Structures are given as structure tokens and as C-alpha cells.
Amino acid sequence: MTLLSSVTGRLTAAALAFAAPAVAQETPQPGGVANVAIQPEPPGLMLPLVQNAPTQRVAGNIFEGLLRYDADLKPMPQLATSWDISDDGLTYTFHLHPDVKWHDGEAFSAADVVFSADVFLRETNPRTRAILDHVDSIEAPDEKTVVFTLKQPFPAFIQAFEVGTLPMVPRHIYEGTDFYNNPANNHPIGTGPFEFAKWDRGSVIELDKNPDYYEAGKPYLDKIYWHVIPDAASRAAAYENGTLNVMPAGSVENFDIPRLSEMDNSCMTEAGNEYFNPFAMLWLNNREGPTADKRFRQAVMYAIDRDFAKNVLWNGLGKVPNGPFSSTLASHDDDLEPYPYDPDKAEALLDEMGYDGEPVRLLPLPYGETWTRWAEAVRQNLEDVGINIETESSDVAGWNQKISDWDYDIAFTYLFQYGDPSLGIARTYLSSNIAKGSPWNNVEGYENPQVDKLFADAAVENDPDQRQAMYDQVQQILHDDVPLAWIMELAQPTLYRCSVHDLITTGIGLNDGFKNAWIEQ
Amino acid sequence: MPYVSLILGRVVKAVIVLLAILVFNFFLIHAAPGDPAAVMAGEAGATDQQFLEDLRERFGLDQSLPVQLWRYMSGVLQLDFGYSYRQQMPVLDLILDRLPATLLLTGAAFVISLAFGILAGTLAAMRAKRPSGSIIMGLSLLFYATPLYWVAMMAVLVFSVTLDWLPAYGYSTVGAGYTGLTHVGDVAVHLILPALTLGLFFMAVYTRMTRTSMLSVSQQDFVKTARAKGLAPGVIQRRHILRNALLPIITLAGLQAGQMVGGAVLTETVFAWPGIGRLMYEALMQRDYNLLLGIFFFCALLVILFNMLTDVIYRLADPRIKHSAA
Numbered sequence: 069m070t071l072l073s074s075v076t077g078r079l080t081a082a083a084l085a086f087a088a089p090a091v092a093q094e095t096p097q098p099g100g101v102a103n104v105a106i107q108p109e110p111p112g113l114m115l116p117l118v119q120n121a122p123t124q125r126v127a128g129n130i131f132e133g134l135l136r137y138d139a140d141l142k143p144m145p146q147l148a149t150s151w152d153i154s155d156d157g158l159t160y161t162f163h164l165h166p167d168v169k170w171h172d173g174e175a176f177s178a179a180d181v182v183f184s185a186d187v188f189l190r191e192t193n194p195r196t197r198a199i200l201d202h203v204d205s206i207e208a209p210d211e212k213t214v215v216f217t218l219k220q221p222f223p224a225f226i227q228a229f230e231v232g233t234l235p236m237v238p239r240h241i242y243e244g245t246d247f248y249n250n251p252a253n254n255h256p257i258g259t260g261p262f263e264f265a266k267w268d269r270g271s272v273i274e275l276d277k278n279p280d281y282y283e284a285g286k287p288y289l290d291k292i293y294w295h296v297i298p299d300a301a302s303r304a305a306a307y308e309n310g311t312l313n314v315m316p317a318g319s320v321e322n323f324d325i326p327r328l329s330e331m332d333n334s335c336m337t338e339a340g341n342e343y344f345n346p347f348a349m350l351w352l353n354n355r356e357g358p359t360a361d362k363r364f365r366q367a368v369m370y371a372i373d374r375d376f377a378k379n380v381l382w383n384g385l386g387k388v389p390n391g392p393f394s395s396t397l398a399s400h401d402d403d404l405e406p407y408p409y410d411p412d413k414a415e416a417l418l419d420e421m422g423y424d425g426e427p428v429r430l431l432p433l434p435y436g437e438t439w440t441r442w443a444e445a446v447r448q449n450l451e452d453v454g455i456n457i458e459t460e461s462s463d464v465a466g467w468n469q470k471i472s473d474w475d476y477d478i479a480f481t482y483l484f485q486y487g488d489p490s491l492g493i494a495r496t497y498l499s500s501n502i503a504k505g506s507p508w509n510n511v512e513g514y515e516n517p518q519v520d521k522l523f524a525d526a527a528v529e530n531d532p533d534q535r536q537a538m539y540d541q542v543q544q545i546l547h548d549d550v551p552l553a554w555i556m557e558l559a560q561p562t563l564y565r566c567s568v569h570d571l572i573t574t575g576i577g578l579n580d581g582f583k584n585a586w587i588e589q
Numbered sequence: 590m591p592y593v594s595l596i597l598g599r600v601v602k603a604v605i606v607l608l609a610i611l612v613f614n615f616f617l618i619h620a621a622p623g624d625p626a627a628v629m630a631g632e633a634g635a636t637d638q639q640f641l642e643d644l645r646e647r648f649g650l651d652q653s654l655p656v657q658l659w660r661y662m663s664g665v666l667q668l669d670f671g672y673s674y675r676q677q678m679p680v681l682d683l684i685l686d687r688l689p690a691t692l693l694l695t696g697a698a699f700v701i702s703l704a705f706g707i708l709a710g711t712l713a714a715m716r717a718k719r720p721s722g723s724i725i726m727g728l729s730l731l732f733y734a735t736p737l738y739w740v741a742m743m744a745v746l747v748f749s750v751t752l753d754w755l756p757a758y759g760y761s762t763v764g765a766g767y768t769g770l771t772h773v774g775d776v777a778v779h780l781i782l783p784a785l786t787l788g789l790f791f792m793a794v795y796t797r798m799t800r801t802s803m804l805s806v807s808q809q810d811f812v813k814t815a816r817a818k819g820l821a822p823g824v825i826q827r828r829h830i831l832r833n834a835l836l837p838i839i840t841l842a843g844l845q846a847g848q849m850v851g852g853a854v855l856t857e858t859v860f861a862w863p864g865i866g867r868l869m870y871e872a873l874m875q876r877d878y879n880l881l882l883g884i885f886f887f888c889a890l891l892v893i894l895f896n897m898l899t900d901v902i903y904r905l906a907d908p909r910i911k912h913s914a915a
Contacts, residue, residue, distance in 0.1 A: 101764065108871065111629075111675045120632035195635035248647065253677065269676075269686060270863025272763050293763050297861040298871075301742055305757045309750045465623030465876045468631040484634055495635075505627075506636045 094569065098288045100587030102568070103312045105303045105319040106273070106294040113264060113273070114253040116184065116237045117192050124232045125316060126294050129275055129581040130171075131258035132236060134162055134181070134214075135229035137575045139342050141398070141487045143226055144574065147176070147236060147259065148214075157221030157530040164212040167282045170238050171263045178208030183239035185216075192247060199228045199491065221530040224488035230343065230576050231260075233486070261287035261583040271296055288586035300436065304328060313568055313587075316578050317341075317560035322438045325561055326383055333566050338385060340577020341560040342396045347389070348482040349496075350446070350553035351471065355513040358428055358455075359477050363421040365550035368478070369407040370414035371453040372446055374555055381442050385559035392546040393493060394485050394557050399539040404547055414453040425456045431471075431479035434464050443480060446555075471507040482558060483508065487575075489539060490527035497551060498523055514551035596897065603893045610889045611665065614882055615658055618873075624650055625674045625876045648674045661882065670886070671879040673872075680883035683868065688887075690760055691864030694856070695849040697780055698788035703842055705788075706795025711831060713796060714803035725796065733793035741786045741859040748782060755782050758861035783860040787853055791845050795838060802834035809833075835906055843899030847892035851884065 106126060112118045115127035134148040143151070148162040168176035186206045189196040202222040207215050218225065228234060236259060241252045256264050261283075262275040273294040277287055295312060297303045304320045306312045307328060320328060329336035352359040352368065359365060374388045387395055390406035430450075432443030447457045462470065470476050485492035495501050499520050501510040519542055526538040562578060564571055570584040626644035630636035645651045649660065664671055670680035709725050716722035732740075749757035761767065761775045806812065807830050815825050845852075854866035865884060872880040903910050 103763070111875075112677060119634065120629075121634070194630075194633070194637040194640040197639075198635075198637065248677070268760075268863065269683070270690075270867060271760055271861070274764075291764065295759070295763060295861070296863075297758055298858045298867060299861070302745065302758050302859055302861060305745045305750050309753060309757055311757065462622065463874055464631070465621070465628045465874065468627045469623040472627060472631075503638060505630075505638055505641055507631050508635050 094588065096285075096288050096570065096584075096586035097589050098285070098290075098586070099589060100289055102289050102292045102314055102582055102585065102587070104292060104294050104314040105306070105312050105316065106296055107298060107300075107303065107319065109270065109296045109298075110273075112253060113267070114256045115232070115235045115258075116188055117247060117253065119193060119195070119232070124579045126273055126275075127235075127256065127258075128231050128260075128576075128579040129262040129292060129583075130256050130260045130264055131231055132260045132581075133229050133231040133234050134164075134236075135226075136580055137227070137230060137343055137487065139339065139575045141227065141342055141396070141575050143229070146229075146231075147181075148229075151226075153226065157223060158218045160216040160218070160225060162214045162216075164214065165282055166212060168259050169280055169282070170240075170259055171257045171278060172238075172241075173280075174238065174240050176236070176259050177211045178214045179211075180236055180239045181214045182206050182208050183243060184237040185234060188237045188242060188247065189234065193233075196228070196233055199225070199233070220528045222490070222528055223530060223532075223535065224490045224527065227487040227491060230580070232576075232579055261581055262289075262292055265291075283583070287583050289582055292582055300324075307334075307563065310565075313565040314571065314578075315563040317562055319563070321436060322382055322385075325385075325563070328563055329561075334563060335566040335568075336561050336563050337572060338559050338561055340562065340572035340575065340580075342575035343485075343487050343577070344560075344579075345394045345396045345485040346482045346558045346560070347394050347485060347492075347554065348480070348556040348558050350555060351476065351479040351481055351512050352550070352552050353474065353477050353512060354515075354551060355474065357477050358421075358423055358426055361421050362549060363417045364423060365553070366407075367414040367417040367421075367423075367453065367455075368450065368553050369550055370410045370417070371455070372449045372553065372555060373409045375409065377442055377445055378556060381438055381445065382556070382559065385561055387557040387559075389554045389557050390547075391543050392497075392554060393489060393539070393543055396557075397485060397487070397489060397493075399489055399536055401540050401543045404543055411449075411453050418454060423454070425454070427456045427458050429477040430457050430459050431467065431476045432459065432461065433480035433482070434462060434467055439480065446480075468507050471511055472505050474504065474511060474513065478553075481507065490523070494523040494527065497546065512552050514549070516545065516549065516551075519545055599897050599900075603897070606893065607886065607889055608662075611662065611882060611886060612658070614885045615661065615878075616654075618876070618878055618881055619654060621876065623876055625878065626650060628875050629675065644674075661879070665886070670883040673877050673880040675872075675875050675877045676880070680880050683880060684865065684883055684887060687863060687865045687868050688850070690862060691850060691853060691857070691866060693776075694780065694783055694787065694862055694864060695853050697784035698791070698853075699842075699845060699849065701784055702788035702791035702795060702845070703838075706792040707799050707831075707838065709792070709796040710799025711803060711826065713800040714807070714830075715826060717800070717804060722800075726800070729793040729796040731793075732789045733797070735789075737786065737790060737855050738859060740789060741783075741856060744782050744786055745859070755779075758859075760863050783853075783856050783862050786860075787856045791841075794841065798837055798841065799831075799834060802837055803830050806830045806834045832906070836903070839899060839902055839906060843895050843902075846895040846898075849895075850891045851888040 106122050108122055110122040110126055113123060113127045115123055115131045132147050134146060135143045136146045138144055147165055147168060149165050150163045152161045164178060170176055190200055202218050202225060203216055204219045205217045209215060238257050241257060242250055261278050261281050263278050265276040266274040275292040277290050281287060297306060300321050304324045307315050328334060352365050354360055378384060378386050378388055388406060391404040393400045430447055433439045447459055450457050471479055496510055497514055497519055498510060499515040502513055503509060522538045522542040526535050529535040562572060567588040569586050573584045574580045625648060626641050629644060630641055649657060673680055673683055676683060713722045713725040745757050748755045756779050760779055767775050812825060812829055815829050850865050851869055853864060854870050857864045857866040869884045
């Protein structure tokens with residue numbers, strides 16, 4: 069028997085010995101190893117350079133941001149121990165933790181923050197660049213204090229300091245270098261609870277405990293192994309036979325989740341989804357064809373049986389949205405009446421607009437079996453009300469290209485929310501955001517001056533009540549106009565062996581690292 | 590020396606074929622929708638025009654296609670296969686890093702399928718009219734017809750998940766830190782399922798082909814003569830029938846050997862084997878042009894090499910061929 073399987077064997081035995089009720093209030097035990105599935109293999113681990121999902125997931129252990137966010141998206145201390153926002157909403161002052169060191173032993177200071185935000189991320193990260201457009205200056209009055217001065221109030225700014233958005237970059241390594249070809253990219257240096265150890269490409273990424281981590285006693289785990297397993301069924305088998313003990317969301321196909329979560333010593337949580345809250349949508353091309361007609365778009369909303377998709381395709385996990393804002397956002401309007409499943413109403417609307425059976429192209433998202441089935445279900449719903457659907461298929465690169473070139477009629481996608489409408493939602497509706505070349509902007513081509521103004525004003529409105537009034541109004545308008553179809557707030561179920569505790573402690577989920585996680589021995 | 594001039598001629602042809610393959614592949618993959626910058630921007634979840642332009646400029650994708658082709662080909666002629674856009678590493682390093690794992694897997698599958706295939710085929714031919722021969726043929730038909738990924742998944746479910754005899758995936762035990770012989774043993778244990786899975790199909794093909802070929806050879810006059818002159822049946826089977834029946838097997842083995850670099854995509858995917866096949870599939874999905882072209886180059890090179898080797902083996906197995914080719 070191999071070392072690894074004997075370890076997991078012991079863990080399983082230990083977990084069985086401690087029956088379920090006893091585990092709630094244990095003190096964390098040091099030691100143990102997390103074996104986690106990761107797919108696809110990240111292209112690199114230099115998080116400030118590479119923003120794709122698997123990189124964020126692994127490198128969130130190596131790098132840190134100034135803040136973290138709880139399940140209500142309230143800021144929590146990380147590299148900054150405290151912070152003040154001036155009453156006029158223009159000055160953000162952060163006080164840094166006094167004892168933080170980079171993994172190479174250099175001290176972390178305010179100069180690193182200024183370099184990261186003002187130089188590095190402005191150059192490399194388009195999402196952060198857009199946020200930093202609101203910032204007039206970033207200064208370090210002393211070693212442990214950073215002051216961001218904004219051009220105008222931007223209340224969402226305080227949501228932008230998580231590790232994936234504003235990761236801290238070591239100035240002493242990167243300043244004055246070619247960021248993309250710096251040798252440190254292959255051995256990233258952060259301040260996080262785990263250090264990069266080794267990467268066998270195609271097999272495994274190994275992270276070691278940071279022995280000098282500034283929060284005493286943490287992290288508890290000795291190592292994290294990220295297992296690169298390309299096939300979803302193989303990942304499920306590796307979890308079943310005990311090789312893996314943590315399966316991040318998306319590791320297995322949805323139809324496997326009930327089976328795997330019902331196994332002995334297997335737990336499942338939907339927590340940690342609050343910050344990103346992926347929102348599944350159908351792009352509806354507002355420029356041409358039947359989808360340019362508002363009645364057609366409303367008919368799509370009535371025709372799609374969203375509860376069926378949730379209950380059958382997603383095993384009841386997730387949420388059917390009532391409108392354009394996801395329910396985890398503070399500005400979400402709870403009173404909005406969701407579009408019901410009403411095929412008769414859809415047919416009536418199609419008759420009223422005089423839809424003549426013109427073919428409508430449907431582009432599924434090539435992200436695995438569940439999405440393929442979802443596209444089949446939607447196709448059936450739409451055909452039931454008399455819409456003539458032609459399904460087009462493509463790989464991810466082709467999907468990207470078609471969306472970015474506006475070469476579609478109806479297309480599946482999902483978008484992250486990033487904790488605030490001005491960060492995650494406005495981008496899909498602002499007419500200033502209509503530009504070919506990106507699959508993440510206003511690709512449906514919706515133009516409404518009133519919506520533009522409401523989003524622009526709300527983003528810089530410092531008064532919460534006035535801001536909410538604007539967001540209520542914009543939700544009402546969008547709900548009626550249906551620039552795109554809101555089909556599901558996706559759940560992000562994480563599967564893990566129940567002997568792993570405190571795996572997810574923030575609204576950022578596994579991307580926030582395994583700092584608090586511990587394994588019952 | 591006919592061998593030398595023959596091989597020289599083949600080498601010249603091979604170089605021309607290789608270059609033609611590179612040019613053809615270059616245009617083929619650029620014809621696919623989407624480029625690496627768009628894929629990377631798509632994965633980032635947010636993008637702007639500046640981000641895309643930066644990427645395309647860094648990758649040299651802002652140049653016209655002929656310029657890109659010229660740059661690529663002049664690099665290749667100096668044995669420089671360029672950088673992988675996505676992994677930010679030299680293509681040659683990435684390929685050489687993954688090549689051993691693939692060669693180990695496909696090589697093991699090759700040996701297993703050839704050895705067991707010929708053995709089973711010979712047995713089936715000798716027992717053609719008995720139930721044991723029919724059982725061998727039935728099994729080989731089953732393996733021949735079953736899709737590879739299904740066999741792979743079932744093998745994992747039975748031998749790893751249910752019986753817990755063999756590891757489900759991977760190249761070696763993660764975190765075990767084995768060295769020396771223990772490491773070799775560890776890799777061997779990990780190799781069993783993928784090599785058998787990959788070998789099954791060709792094993793079935795060799796079995797059927799050996800049997801058919803041996804049965805037809807055994808009808809020929811020289812075999813009757815050998816029998817008439819009282820040779821032992823074992824000697825006749827081995828030296829007269831099997832040797833003459835081997836030619837089609839060699840042809841097929843040459844084909845299988847040519848697929849050794851790129852032919853294991855499915856097996857490598859299901860078993861998370863860190864080989865070239867997966868690297869190729871991922872490079873295709875991510876439009877990592879340089880990496881993909883580099884892998885195509887190595888695949889083509891291997892096919893050409895094995896074709897040449899097959900020709901040489903023909904001549905060793907059947908000396909008559911030399912005269913007709915000269």
C-alpha cells in the first residue's frame with residue numbers, strides 16, 4: 069500500500085471513529101495534507117499576470133490581497149488590519165499588518181502595495197485597470213500605511229481588494245523588469261499561507277506550508293497537492309477511492325454530485341459562492357433578427373422552464389433569478405416579480421410581433437455535459453412555442469470568437485458578479501461598453517440612455533438610499549426590456565471529505581486559500 | 590551499397606514531406622476560429638481592447654500570416670520551435686518534458702499488444718476448429734469493437750474504485766517521494782491499466798490478422814512438403830508458417846508505432862497520464878499555435894522514421910523483397 073493511500077485510509081478510519089455530532093466545535097489540529105482536484109491545468113501561477121479560474125484557485129494560497137470578504141460581502145482584515153473611508157467617499161486609508169514577509173524573507177511594506185496597484189496591475193489586469201480608473205493617486209505616507217485617493221466617490225471600491233482582483237506583487241522582484249518574462253513567474257513569491265514548492269506539468273502542483281506565516285499557528289495543513297486530472301469521470305473515481313479529499317466546484321459533472329455527496333464521510337457545501345456568484349444568461353442579439361424585438365425576448369423568458377433546468381440539470385442547486393441582479397447583492401430588488409414559465413403567453417407575444425418562423429441560431433457553452441444538456445432543454449422549450457431553432461456547436465475558442473464578433477442570435481454564457489453591480493453587472497448593459505473583441509462586455513448590443521445614466525450615477529453615488537433608488541429603477545427597466553435572458557444563479561457546490569474542517573470561511577470560497585482549513589487526525 | 594542510397598533518398602524525401610506538413614498545418618490551424626489572445630482574454634473573465642492588443646503584439650499575432658509563417662519556418666530551420674504562448678515556456682522544453690511519459694505508455698502498449706496478439710493469433714490458428722480457438726476469436730472481436738474510453742472507465746471502476754488493486758490515474762504516487770527501484774515499481778503499477786487499455790485494440794487486431802494469415806499460409810504447398818518430410822508440427826508452425834505469416838503484421842506494427850507520439854490522447858486523458866497526447870489536445874483547445882505545430886512536427890517525424898524502419902524490417906524478415914526493390 070502506498071504512503072498516500074495509507075494516510076487517507078487512516079483519515080477515513082479517524083472520521084468514522086468520530087461520529088458526526090461530535091465534530092462541530094473542535095480545535096484545529098495541525099498537520100495533514102489536502103489533495104485537491106484542479107482542471108484545467110493552470111497556464112501559470114503568477115496570479116497578478118494570469119487571471120483564469122484555475123490560476124486563481126491555486127494561487128489564492130500563495131498570494132494575498134489587502135482584504136477578504138465574508139458571506140455577506142463585508143470586508144475582513146487580511147494584509148490590511150484596519151481601514152478608514154473618509155465621509156466624502158474619496159479617501160481610503162489602509163493600515164498594514166506589521167509583521168508580513170514575502171516568501172523570500174523580504175519585508176512586505178506599503179511600497180509593495182503602491183507598486184502592485186499603481187504600476188503592475190494597471191499594466192497587466194484589464195478588470196483591475198477599469199476599477200483603478202476611479203483612482204487619482206496611491207500613496208504611502210509611511211512603511212505601513214497606504215492611501216488611495218479617488219477622483220469621485222466610488223462606493224464599490226471597497227469590494228475590490230480580494231486576492232484575485234488586487235493581489236500584492238513583490239516590488240523588489242518585479243520593479244523595472246519585463247513582467248511577462250521575469251524568471252520569478254515560474255516560482256511565484258507571495259505573502260500567503262502556502263509557498264510554491266514544485267510543479268510537475270500535467271500531473272501535480274505542490275504547495276508547502278509557509279512556516280513564517282504572520283498569523284500565529286496558521287496554516288494548519290502541511291501541504292496542498294493539486295492533482296491535474298483532465299477527465300471528469302476520472303476525477304470522480306479519484307474522490308471515490310479516497311485519493312482526493314477536496315473537489316472544488318466544477319470538478320465533477322452535476323449528475324455525479326448526488327451520488328458522491330451521499331457517500332460515507334463525504335460532505336458538500338454551497339458556501340463561498342457569494343462574491344463571484346456566477347450568473348448564467350442567454351445573450352440575445354439586440355441588433356438584428358427576431359431577437360431585436362423586445363416581445364421576442366420577453367417570449368424567450370416566458371418560454372424557458374427555468375425551474376425544470378434547476379431541478380433536473382442542476383440537481384436542485386442554484387437559484388432562479390427574478391431579474392438582472394443576483395440575489396447575493398445588497399442592491400438586489402427582492403420585490404421584482406420573476407417571469408413565470410408560461411408558454412401560452414410566449415406564443416401570444418410571438419403572434420403579436422408576427423414572428424414568421426425565421427431560423428434563430430442557438431450557441432451552447434462548450435463547458436461539459438451539463439451545459440450541453442441545458443442547451444438541449446432550452447432548445448426544446450423554445451421549439452415548443454414555435455421558435456425555429458438551429459443549434460450551432462463549437463469549442464471554447466470558437467464560442468469566444470462568435471460572441472466577441474456578435475455572430476450569434478442566442479448564446480449561453482455566465483458572468484461573475486464581483487460583489488457590486490458597478491463591478492459585475494453594469495458592464496453588460498452600458499452602451500459605452502459596446503465593442504467587438506470581448507465576450508464579457510455589452511455583447512448583446514443593448515442601448516438605453518436612461519439605463520446608462522442610472523448605472524453611471526449609481527456607481528458614484530455615495531448615499532446608500534439614493535443609490536438603492538437608482539438600482540431599483542434600473543432593475544425594473546431591464547426586467548421589462550429583457551436585453552438578455554437571466555436563466556440561473558449557478559450554485560458552486562464543493563465536495564470534500566468530512567474530516568476536512570473550515571475549508572471555506574469567506575464569501576470568496578476556495579479562491580481565498582486554505583489558510584483556516586485543518587484535517588481531523 | 591543499396592541500403593545507403595535507399596536511405597539517403599528516403600531522408601531527402603522525408604525532409605521535404607516534413608516541411609510541407611508544417612506549412613499545411615500552419616494554415617490549417619490558423620483557419621480555426623479564435624486565436625490564443627481571444628482564448629486567454631476569454632478565460633480571464635474580463636478584457637479590454639488594450640489587453641488583447643498587448644497579447645497579440647507579444648505573440649507576434651499582429652503580423653500578417655505570411656510574415657508569421659516566415660518567422661516560424663526560419664525558426665524551425667534553426668531547430669527553434671518558438672514559445673508556447675500560454676505556458677510561457679519554449680515549445681521544445683515542453684515537448685521533451687512530456688515525451689518520455691508518452692513513449693513509455695505507447696511503447697508498453699505496443700509490446701503488450703504485439704506479443705500477446707501474435708501469441709493469441711497463433712494459438713487461435715492452431716486450434717481453429719476447437720472451442721478454445723473460438724473463445725480467443727470471440728474475445729478479440731469484443732476488444733476490437735469496444736470503444737477505448739469505455740474500456741478505460743470500466744477498468745478504473747473495477748480495478749481502482751471497487752477492488753482498490755491499482756491506482757486510478759497518474760504517473761506515480763503523489764507525495765510519496767520514491768526513488769530508485771521503488772520509484773520504478775511505482776511507475777510500473779501506474780502503467781498497467783493505461784497500457785493494457787491502449788494495447789487491447791491492437792492486440793485484437795494482431796490476433797485476428799495472425800490467425801488469418803497463418804491459416805492461409807498453412808494451406809500452401811511448402812507447408813505440405815514440410816509435413817511430408819516429417820518435420821515436427823511445432824517447428825512447422827514456428828519456422829514455416831509463422832515467419833511467412835508475419836509480413837502483414839509488420840506493416841500494421843509500423844503503423845501502430847507511428848502513432849506512438851500522438852495516438853494516446855484518450856488514454857492519457859482518462860488516466861491523467863502526463864503525456865504528449867494531452868498536451869496536444871489542450872494546445873488545440875487553447876489555439877496555442879506554436880506548441881501545436883511543434884507537436885505535429887514530432888508526430889510526423891516519428892511516422893516517417895517508423896515507415897523507414899518498417900521497410901528495413903521487411904527486408905530482414907523476407908530477403909526476397911530486397912531484389913524486387915533494387
